[in-house]
Amino acid sequence: MSNRLFTAFACLLTLATCSFCACAQTEIPAPIPPSSIEESSVEQIPAPLPQEISPFWNDAGVDLSKVRTERKLVALTFDDAPRNKLENLLAVFTSFNENNPDCHASATVFCNGNLLDEHARTLLHTALVAGWELGNHTQNHLDLTALSTQEQRFEIDSTDALLQTVDGNARHLLRAPFGRIDDRIRALANAPIIDWTVDTRDWTGVSAETIVREVLSKIYAGAIVLMHDGFEQTVEAVKTLLPALKSAGYQAVSVSAMAKAHACKLRNGSVYIRARKRGKA
């Protein structure tokens, strides 16, 4: 489960607007160390900085070939995965995409390392082929703020390493369990931290109709929707949501695809509740 009213309140207190784009984020991390800048400036043709010290999320490999620029974009995200409904969710997306090739839908799935057995990784590979993005929801779904820095490092790095065996990427967007974040996590994340615009609270047992109503009443271009793997009502809601979103002019895409399509350059270590076009209020 990934939301608490406390967290939402804390986010409201700390949100600020990124100076580079209209992404909503909480804090700009420390700039590149001066020593790195000096090193590159002495060369006639500066070498590109290693990704490890770039302040920005590397979106070079994010595929936008199926993103329809005439549509409003929204990111559906599924936490606590992979569990027993991911296969059903993938089937719903596949069915929708077969019937709506002009509005290809995908999502971001935030995974827990302790769930990534052989079968789970096979499922995630299927998701990857379908255009989904894999995100890091930590190894054991603990409150990271209650851990030592070494333990935080393990929770993030071990899941990144497991996900790398599926998608080949060394780093993944991070969603902290319960949305609990502190300065130490921001400093060591090495990736953008993704919160949400709309919390469906699907894990509380609300009906599919309630989930659909909540999403459709609160989304806008650039919104990020929080849902979870493991609940039948979520699967049922998505069956309704995908065609409803299309009818309302939206396309469901991954968080990274939405940010890149919106020219929203995500910063590693910053917290985002949405990613939308420059200049949009």
Ligand SMILES: [Zn+2]
């Ligand atoms: Zn969670």
